[in-house]
Structure formats: structure tokens, C-alpha cells
Amino acid sequence: MHAFLEYIPLVIFFVFYKFADIYWATGSLIVASAIQITYFLIKKQPIPKRNLIFFGLIAIFGGLTIYMHDDTFLKWKVTIIQGIFAVALIVSQTVFKKNIIKEFLSEALTLPEDIWNKLNFAWAMFFALCGILNWYIAFNFSLETWVNFKVFGLTGLTLVFAVGSVMSLYKYMPDDQEENKE
Secondary structure, eight states: OHHHHHHHHHHHHHHHHHHSOHHHHHHHHHHHHHHHHHHHHHTTOOOOHHHHHHHHHIIIIIHHHHHHTOTHHHHHHHHHHHHHHHHHHHHHHHTSOOOHHHHHHTTTOOOOHHHHHHHHHHHHHHHHHHHHHHHHHHHHSOHHHHHHIIIIIHHHHHHHHHHHHHHHHGGGSOOHHHHHHO
16 A cells, blocks of 8 residues: 555646646645645654655755756656665665665565675665766656656656565565465
């Protein structure tokens, strides 16, 4: 359910872009993200850091996009978010000796430490690549192409990479037959 809620602002952004323009879409993205934060407050649940970071960047870069009437700020936001994710994964592991991917998935998966490190690095490189790809498409193609890439391309790439990650970890997952013997 939480994953579904995260995509609502993106869907609203896309619909407003298609029926109005980038500035209405940006405003709707800011409002939808604010509603997401409000939802957590009303439910008295902790607001996920990821949502706070998204909202902060959306409010700043989206606000600048609307105020300056320049979509460049919005285009940079995506690259900056991807860059933050990549840097956070690398820095947390190398400096703080915390593997963020392991912290998120360790309840569901038991993997050797070197595999956790490789998975963390792979996701960091994936986010870095997505940031570079966003920057390239944003500033070398039409606004229409960039919006489609932002909504469908990045979502699709993330889904494919997540499925590929799971498939690559399959050989490390416990065998159901071994669990039944115990």
C-alpha cells in the first residue's frame, strides 16, 4: 500500500501535464506531496525520510520552476534525488559502515556480507546512472520526451533493476525444502 501511495503524486503530475502544462503539473506535484506528508501526520505515523526528502526537493525546485517560469529547476530535481540516493548508499557503507540496502531488506533476506555490499554498490551505481540519464534526456530532448521518461522510463528501469536484483539473489535464498526439514 505504501509503495502505491508513493506513486500517486507522479500520476497526478503526469495527468496535469497532459491536460494543462508543466507549471500546473509542478503545482499539483507539490500539493500531492504535501498531502502525502499530511496523511502520515493525521495517521500519527512516522514520516518516512524518503518522503520528507522528496517533498523538500519538490517544494524547493518545483517552487523555483513555478516562480521563475523555468522547467530547468524541475528537471534538475530528478538528477539531484538520484544523486543523493547514490551518494547516501556509498557514504553510509564506506564511512558509517552501515549498509542501507541490508537495513531495508535484512528481515526478508539472509545474505552473505559480501553479497549485501555488492547489492548496495549495484543500487548506488544504478541511481547514479539514472541521474546521468535523466540529465541527458532532460537537456537534449523535448519536454514531452523528458516527462514521459521521468514518469515511465525511470519507473520501468527501477522495476526492471529491482526484479533483476531479486533474480540475481535467488541462489542465496533459503530452499523451501531445507526449511521444511527443520
